[in-house]
Amino acid sequence: MTAQAGPRLVETPDPYGAFPRLTDEQVDTLAVVGERRRTGSGDVLYAQGEPASEFFVVLEGTVAVVEGFGDEQEIVRVHGPRRFLGELGLLEGQPAFVGAVLAEDGEVLAVSVAALRRLVLGDPALGEQILRAYLIRRSLLIGGGSGFRVVGSCYSPDTRRLLEFAARNRLPHRLVDLEKDTQAEVLLRRFGVDIGDTPVVVLRGTDVLRNPSNAELARRMGLRRADAQRGVVDLLVVGAGPAGLAAVVYGASDGLSVSSVEALAAGGQAATTSLIENYLGFPSGISGAELAERSLIQADKFGVRVAVPACARTLRPRDGDYVVGFDDGVEIAARAVVIATGAHYRRLEVPGIAEFEGTSVHYAATLHEARTCGSSPVGVVGGGNSAGQAAVFLAQDSPRVYLLVRGGDLTRNMSRYLVDQVERHPRVTVLTHNEVRGVVGNAMLEALVVENNRTGERRELDVRALFVFIGASPHTAWLSGLVALDEDGFVLTGADADGSRADDGWQHVSRRPLVLETSRPGVFAVGDVRRGSVKRVASAVGEGAMAVRLVHEHLFAGI
Incomplete structure (x- = not known):
């Protein structure tokens, strides 16, 4: 279907607040930095798979948002006067995941991305309206299965x-x-790809990546990788969860030269949380993904883009500074380092479970995992906030969610507000004193074998997916033995690190480790990677901000 086919297109309704209509005053504000253009039916404003260089507001006529190529192209949205186009990728330099074509003659207002970014960051009302709409549109694209295809x-x-x-x-x-x-083999034949060469990523048309690395996919998607720095930066932040992102924003806004790197994805474990309801200032809650996206845009405002993927492998001292080496051979030197590499959820040790991981056993509960479950019953293992948030989120679509808790008291590790939601939800069944002992299924999970750890009674639960949140292990192997850790691998800081100070690092420093400082002067640890951290997003953000103040003290207090 093309934008020119059939009768005049009707504008898409906006039940989610994703397609707001600008006021005349807002259009006038944008017109100061933009250009009015007459357009004809069939004109392409931007094509799917190509970076969009301009922000468009429809002034007259209608614009069809389309997905696919050639005969497979379909209209997914229609916008009329005073609606604006684009989504989050426009601000983040990513290729467009859909295209935009004029459905009839009309007029648009075109604004450069650079000018748009200045407006978004400088005009609170207009900026919030655009950013909020873009965040919702990204969620709609993800939930609808739009974008590139993985075959x-x-x-x-x-x-x-x-x-x-x-x-x-x-x-x-x-x-x-x-x-x-059944379309998979059709696609492979079209692209001349053997099954043995899969997986492939179809970006647009005949643009195909054959089993790309994460780094290659990131590059094509506009994510930034780590580059070797010229000279030495003031601060290198390794890890981009809430603590790391806070350190980046506060450090850059304070005038430090900052580099930021992340091994997998910005947002850390928080980004896998569907809704954070006890984060100060967000009475309706905020998803971990939205918090991460907003933080990335805020970091970019102060001149720092997080490099993804960039996996730290080594840490070593050099002439009073520190050098971090990455998996691609890049090295970054810094006067101070903030370790914010967080922790990952532990795997569930159950015979046979490994064959289901990635298909029906998951360690995150985002839109992606929820989409794979459909409307099937699911199980959630864990007794903390992450498990409770996952149970409530999955119960939106699942007819039955079994929350399996090893202990007998939800309030021991879960916030009271969340306990109330879990216990009141009609589709969530809490099974305390229960542990998973086995899995049943052929290729896909069909049931769990669970055991009551008080009575020894076993039974099968009819579930099609399992979500696991059972504690975390820190990402600290890359520290090369340079920084003192506790017996579980968490970084020691402050008074805990005092007895482990390395003599060669402190011989010219006339003080003890600062509160978030490690056994090495100028190396700090924040968030879940640090022993004794409070497992809350707000505390992680606070530690990231505090670390920057301590970095200033280390760098500029004449010590």
Whole structure:
């Protein structure tokens, strides 16, 4: 279907607040930095898969937002006068996941991306309206399976790797499964790809990546990788969860030269949370993904873009500074380092569970994982906030969610407000003193074997997916033994690190470690990677901000 076919197109309704109509005054504000253009039916404003260089407001006529190519192109949205086009990728330098074509003669207002960014960051009301709409549109694209296609088997480790990377970075995509989708082989024949060369990523038309690395996909999607720095930066932040992002924003806004790197996706574990309801200042709650996206845009405002993927491998001192080496051979030197690499959820140790990981056993509960479950019953393992948030989120579509808790008291590790939601939800069943002992299924999960750890009674639960949130292990192997850790691998800071100070690092420093400082002067740790941290988003953000103040003290207090 093309934008010119059939009768005059009707504007798409806006039940989500994703397509607001600008006021005349807002249009006038944009017109000061923009250009009015007459347009004809069929004109392409931007094409799917290509970076969009301009922000468009429809002044007259209608514009069709289209997905697909050639005969497979379909209209997914129609916009009329005073609606604006685009989505989050426009601000983040990513290729367009859909295209925009004039459905009839009319007029548009075109604004450069640079001018738009200045307006978004400088005009609070207009900026918030555009940003909020763009965040919702990104969620709609992800939920609707728009974007690039990953063609491969759902049982392939590389297919699962690409799907996880896309999902964690909130890149719209969909899986064309070799095991289930009859179109998969048709696509492979069209592109001349053998099944043995899968998975492939179809970006647009005939633009195909054959089993790309995460770094290659990131590059094509406009994500920034780590580059070797000229000279030494004031601060290198390794990890981009809430703590790391806060350190970036506060450090850059304070005038420090800052580099920021992240191994997988910005937002950390918080970005896998569907709704954070106890974060100060957001009475209606905020999703972890939205918090991450807003933080990235805020960091960019102060001149820092987070490099993804960039996996730290080594840390070593050099002439009073520190050098961090990455998996691609890049090295970054810094006068101070903030370790914000967080932790990952532990795997569930159950016989046979590994074969279901990535297909029906998950360690995050985002739109991507929820979409794979459909309307099937699911199980959630864990007794903390992450497990409770996942249970409530999944119960929106699942007819039954079983929350399996090893202990007997939800309030021990879960916030009271969340306990109330879980216990009141009609589709959530809480099974305390229950643990998973086995999995049943052929290729896909069909049931769980659970055991009551007080009575020893076992039974099967009819579920099609399992979500696991059972504690975390820190990402600290890359620290090369340079920084003192506790017996579980968490970084020691402040008074805990005092007894582990390395003599060669402190011989010219006449003080003890600062509160978030490690056993090495000028190396700080924040968030979940630090021993004794409070597992809350707000505290992580606070630690990131505090670390910057301590970095100033280390760098400029004459010590």
